[in-house]
Amino acid sequence: MAEIAETADTPVREVAILCSGVALGVYLPGLEIARRLRSHGVRGRVFVLEAFQPADVEDALIRARERHQRDFRALRMSQQLVRDISPTLDAAALAALAARLDAAGTTHLLALSGFWLPWAAAYARERAHCTLEALHIDSVPSPSWLPYAQRPEFAQAEHRYFIDRAAPRAAFRLEIGEAAPVAHAQRPPELLLHGGGWSVGTFASAVDDVLAAGYRASIVRGSAADLQPREGVRNLLLDPQWRAWRDTGPEQLGEFPRLGFADADGELRYRQSDAVPDLFGITRASLAVVSKPGGSTLIDSMAAATPVLFLAPSGKHEQANAEAWIALGYGAWFEQWREDGAQREALERMHARLLRDRAQVPEYCRQLAAELDAR
Incomplete structure (x- = not known):
């Protein structure tokens, strides 16, 4: 810019x-x-x-x-x-x-x-x-x-x-970037799984449930050792060598972290957008995000009109985030959504509420x- x-x-x-x-x-x-x-x-x-x-x-x-x-x-x-x-x-x-x-x-x-x-x-x-x-x-x-x-x-x-x-x-x-939210009907049957900036939490164990329910999965792995090819899974990796405080310095506008996309043979191809975080582009195109309830994840959720299926929180602040988002109809506990049949229609209702309400926020x-x- x-x-x-x-x-x-x-x-x-x-x-x-x-x-x-x-x-x-x-x-x-x-x-x-x-x-x-x-x-x-x-x-x-x-x-x-x-x-x-x-x-x-x-x-x-x-x-x-x-x-x-x-x-x-x-x-x-x-x-x-x-x-x-x-x-x-x-x-x-x-x-x-x-x-x-x-x-x-x-x-x-x-x-x-x-x-x-x-x-x-x-x-x-x-x-x-x-x-x-x-x-x-x-x-x-x-x-x-x-x-x-x-x-x-x-x-x-x-x-x-x-x-x-x-x-x-x-x-x-x-407002993140200039593109409007993607219509629900135009999104492929794919969910994004991640554990925040440190790739922590129980998100990796949710992959089997996502695949069993008939969805594909994009998942941000915690390390290169976790990039094991699997049918229906797109492996991603935030560059482990990237440091906000070292690569951008204290006086600059700052750069978004590099995001690696793993090929079938495990080779990583990194991207680094200047306009928006590359992971946000995947959030926009996904039916839902499966993650712990971090505040930044909810900011992305509202910006992209993408609901969140919550995993175990890291603390009281994340528990409060999940409770508020669920009360608004913008998300659900992942286990509850799974037990209710992992329905795409439920995700569509959450997307519609986000899309309706974001114009008033x-x-x-x-x-x-x-x-x-x-x-």
């Missing part, structure tokens, strides 16, 4: 999008927001938390991902032990970031990860012209926010949620740009 032209008549508004690259659940929405804001005349800049941590953090993160892929219970337990990571952040790098935001005239900080909150709150407190927004991808605060829930910084931020659990309703949606970037204009 071309840079925004700045003239005296069209001042450029600058938003700093503070996310994390360790999992894609907040990183991808951050990139999508940055791109969409630019279509509204707002320059969104993405900053990745891990770029401000020591180099040895990367090894620890990769080990944690591999451990959680092997043992989903370990992920659930680790989420209960989340602590403030501020002491691990590079003070000099953060000071340089503050200077860069000052030079750009940044007036709005948009934090998608709670780990940014102490630094972002301090930055905004010292600059009367700068506001701080905590944008929650999930319907309740996810683990990265919990260490700060009782601290003054939490109350300092304006909190907004994509899902209003109390209603329940989708409070906002994201405010598009987040359009609303934020209007609010910035009104200041």
Whole structure:
């Protein structure tokens, strides 16, 4: 997308999008927001938390991902032990970031990860012209926010949620790319299975049920070792060497991860779109997504009008997401759908509700740009 032209008549508004690259659940929405804001005349800049941590953090993160892929219970337990990571952040790098935001005239900080909150709150407190927004991808605060829930910084931020659990309703949606949702009748009998950015959860065990019900499966595997050819299955792999914090750096707009498509002989062909995540294109064409209830998965669901069949959640925040989505008629528990006959008609009804309701849900970037204009 071309840079925004700045003239005296069209001042450029600058938003700093503070996310994390360790999992894609907040990183991808951050990139999508940055791109969409630019279509509204707002320059969104993405900053990745891990770029401000020591180099040895990367090894620890990769080990944690591999451990959680092997043992989903370990992920659930680790989420209960989340602590403030501020002491691990590079003070000099953060000071340089503050200077860069000052030079750009940044007036709005948009934090998608709670780990940014102490630094972002301090930055905004010292600059009367700068506001701080905590944008929650999930319907309740996810683990990265919990260490700060009782601290003054939490109350300092304006909190907004994509899902209003109390209603329940989708409070906002994201427009991803320019293409409209694919009509249900035009979608092949195929389901997409994945485990979020870390490929964790029980999704791999659902393949047999999907095939037995007469559907094909696209599945995002956790590693190259899992790319075993199978009739009716398209194997996919997020590039295991790609790192949001290493490949894009803290000052750039950011790149979507490379997605590998496995040939029959197991050879991978990678794609990397600049406009939308390549996996979103598969979401648009699928009858449903089978996954744990991550907030980013629900953002994709609304954008593509593709229902979600939920597997076991990783924590209370994902449980809340699933309950809200099911109450709205946009999804179902996978086991319940299977026991009810794995009917395509049920998926069509969910698709129709998503398609009907999404037109009434405010598009987040359009609303934020209007609010910035009104200041």
